[in-house]
Amino acid sequence: MQLTDRQKLILTLIIHEHIRTAQPVGSKTLVQKYTLEMSSATVRNEMAFLTDYELLRQPHTSAGRVPTEEGYRYFVGNLVQKSGLPTNTRRTITHQFYQSRQDIEQWLKLAASVLANQSQAASLVTAPHSEKAIFKHLELIATRGRQVLMVLVLMGGEIRQQFIALQEPVSQEQLSQIANRLTHLCSRCDIQQMSRLKGQLDALGQDILEILLAEMALTERSATGEIYLDGMTNVLSEPEFSESDEARQALHILEERSLLENLLASTVMNADVGGIQVLIGGEGTWEELRQCSVVLARYGDPNTLTGSIGVLGPIRMPYDRTISTVRFVANVLSDLVSETLAV
Amino acid sequence: MQLTDRQKLILTLIIHEHIRTAQPVGSKTLVQKYTLEMSSATVRNEMAFLTDYELLRQPHTSAGRVPTEEGYRYFVGNLVQKSGLPTNTRRTITHQFYQSRQDIEQWLKLAASVLANQSQAASLVTAPHSEKAIFKHLELIATRGRQVLMVLVLMGGEIRQQFIALQEPVSQEQLSQIANRLTHLCSRCDIQQMSRLKGQLDALGQDILEILLAEMALTERSATGEIYLDGMTNVLSEPEFSESDEARQALHILEERSLLENLLASTVMNADVGGIQVLIGGEGTWEELRQCSVVLARYGDPNTLTGSIGVLGPIRMPYDRTISTVRFVANVLSDLVSETLAV
DNA sequence: TTTTAGCACTCTCAAGCTGAGAGTGCTAAA
DNA sequence: TTTAGCACTCTCAGCTTGAGAGTGCTAAAA
Incomplete structure (x- = not known):
């Protein structure tokens, strides 16, 4: 045309x-x-x-x-002219990240908050997640009786924790030994490689290995890391959502994790890191988003760790500004991830 | 009267x-x-x-x-007649907890979800939190270069993680040694006791101890643990919130963490575990809640670890049912906490 | 060929009116 | 103390109406 x-x-x-x-x-x-x-x-x-x-x-x-x-x-x-964010806005945002605690969780929350504030809309940020779970480190910490806290660190810095109940009480000394042994044995292994190690372990070690494998399989199966939301109430002040039923539909897709994972899986997960995707009015596919637009981007290292960020607002959205903001925040997160989490 | x-x-x-x-x-x-x-x-x-x-x-x-x-x-x-929940509802809820992964985070999310679904309103759950931070266990995990992932476990099972940047690279071996030494030295110590241990440590150990102390102080200062929300969109379908401005006000107090902490601090935090508090229409104090009621309870072990749960809905709320649900879920969580997290 | 002034026409929206319906308070009788 | 009856009040949905904003078309101007 x-x-x-x-x-x-x-x-x-x-x-x-x-x-x-x-x-x-x-x-x-x-x-x-x-x-x-x-x-x-x-x-x-x-x-x-x-x-x-x-x-x-x-x-x-x-x-x-x-x-x-x-x-x-x-x-x-x-x-839409790709203006980029004004310099002082960029500075403000960078400054906030610089000031916050050095902790992915904090960064992700901050990213969600920045996106929500800058765009005056709802925002979402998923934690960086790797398609392949690679073992890095295991800790076992006695709590009481047969209850043990298991902390599993994956390559890339994803941390999974879980309580497990052993058959019989085990001292912290022993637990540390087992954890050390497993850490050495499994270092940099994927699920397949780890499952071949069973023979080298005693009964207790095998039990724990099973739990590790299950946990890692679960991680691989889930499409995204933890999801952080912010600014849900922002969209409620837009006139197109003054009848709260419309708002309800739109926000529901953010609240229902499975819906959101679906949405991300079929859009931004196929995109390149650095690229921006704009879904306008649900694009005929997403009934719940008929009244909304979503601006999505992927951040991280395409080969290992990636996450998604996005903004959900009314179709009548200041696209130029929102796109610039999303792009900028994605870049900031990419930098942080590659600096601190990469292998 | x-x-x-x-x-x-x-x-x-x-x-x-x-x-x-x-x-x-x-x-x-x-x-x-x-x-x-x-x-x-x-x-x-x-x-x-x-x-x-x-x-x-x-x-x-x-x-x-x-x-x-x-x-x-x-x-x-x-x-209001204290009917208690119907037996099959209780069974359904218990069953869900029983089926879920053994992981506090999962339990808390589940609790929020159960509350939201049962009451068809918005729910909040705070992670169990102790007023006093007592050291339990430390792990240091090398990521790359001078970046180290620090995992700090407190008595009661709160886990704090943070990236720290060391002056110069240190091998995983050395890190594990330091972590072990600190774990032994600090075991069951509070902040005061730990700060007296500086003399027994080398330069690197002192640096890390400083970071530990800061982290523990931060934990003590924050009034609650992590907050989990669910069912925000439920309240949007209530007729009193059909003008979304009303809804916005009410939900905003949930979204803005500082407001919510304030609310909890001045109400449920003073209450006994097991007791139920009902705030109706903001009670003249909470302007944002003028259209809402909140049913709150505290769970956990009063002397060590406690958290709060609550439901936020319209004033026109089925109090008997909501109160029963909140009480029941609080009891379930109390049981889980005392079984798995207690010292 | 493109642009513009002019005009008749269309549609919404807020304001005002109206009658049905629901609910009340009061009074007097049961 | 309770109740039947009645006059009265107020809302709400439905209707009408006129002002206002905007359009498309046509014919003249550039």
Whole structure:
């Protein structure tokens, strides 16, 4: 679809104005507000053209125009200027990461919070996760009686902890010995390699190895790491979600982990690190997202550890700014991950 | 305030009916629906009495009656029958805990999910937390270069992890040695006792001890453990939150961690384990909760590890059922905590 | 050929009105 | 003390109406 420069200008202005006001935009208003060098009639003709191409829509005969989802897609694909974030915003964000505790969990929470605040929408951040579970380190810590706390560290820094109940009480000394032995034996092994080591272990060691294997298999099976959400209440203040049923639908997809994993798995997980994906109005697939748009990105090291971040807001969303923010935060997280977690 | 049995009955029925329908309740409706052995005029007289005592309210002259917050308080304090949960519900819940992975995090998430589903409202669960940080176990795990992952286990099973950057690279062997030495030295020590041990350590050991102390101090300072939320979208379907601005206010207090910690600190943290606290309409203190009620309980071992659980819903909430559910889940968690985490 | 002024037309939305319905309080009788 | 009866009050959904905003079309101007 080829538009003239003037048509592109008018589409852009309508989208800008509509994002600002949440109202249909009329020809006269547009000429006045932006002091265009043409009459409203000319604008009307162009609007009619854009409406024919389904980039604009009229809510009713005598209302102004509203961008269609197709219109937003054209805008995001062709017209949005990749401005990048203003320098002082970048500085503020970097500063916050620099100031926070050196702890992935904190960073991820902070990332979610930054995204939510900057975009005034709901945000999600998944912990970096590797498709392949590689053993790194095991600790066994006696708590009381036969209850033992198992801490399993995977290559890449994912930590899994679990209580296990042994057949009979074992002292901390013994537990440490077993943990050491397993750590040495299994170092840098994947599930297959580890399951071949059973023969070299006594009964207790085998039991624990079983539990390790189960835990690692579970990690491999899950599509993402821990999920952090923030800013759910932000979207409630948007006028399109003033009837809370709409909001409920949209937020439900964030709250229901399985839905969210599905969404991520079929979109951003196939994308390259560094690329941005924009889902507008559910793209015909995601019924619950019909009223929303989602801006997603992947961060981390494509070959080992990756996670996703995203922003969920109304379709009427300031895409340029949101995309810049998501891209910037993804880069910051990528840097942090490669600095601290990489092998 | 002393009410006759009949007045109590009528108040109870009005509250039941209002909770069911979210509408003002009229005298005639009440007599019909509950086939009362008296005329609507009698009911009207009693209603007038209850209205004088500010237990009921008329939204306008010719509408039925609606319970006031005072009315709900009287109801919760005097009239709610402590039925306990039906046996099969209890079984279902217990079963879910029994089936889940043996892992506090899973249990807490499950508790939040159970509360949200059973009460069809928003729920919160805080991880068990001890006011006093007592050292139990330390692990140091080399990641790469000078980055080290520190895992600190406190008495009671709280786990804190953090990346630290050492002055110069140290091998995993050496790290394990240091961790072992510190674990032995500090075992069962509190912050004061630990800070006296500096003299017995080399430079690196002292650095790490400093970090440990900072981390433990941070833990002591924070009022609660990790917070798990669920069911935020449940409250969006209640008619009183159909204008999403109301919902926004209410949910915001859950999302903003500092607000929530404040709320917990000034209510449930002073209560006994086992007791239930019901906040109705913010009780004049919590502006954001004017439209909501919160049912809170504390679980765990009062002397060592405690956490809070709660349900946030509309004032028009099925208190009997919610209170039973909260009490039951608190007991389940208390049992789990004392079985697995206690010293 | 493109742009613009002018005009008739369309549709929404807020305001005002209205009657049905639900509920009340009061009074007098049971 | 309870109840039947009645006049009264208030809301709410449905309807009408006029102002306002915006459109498409046509014919003239550039």
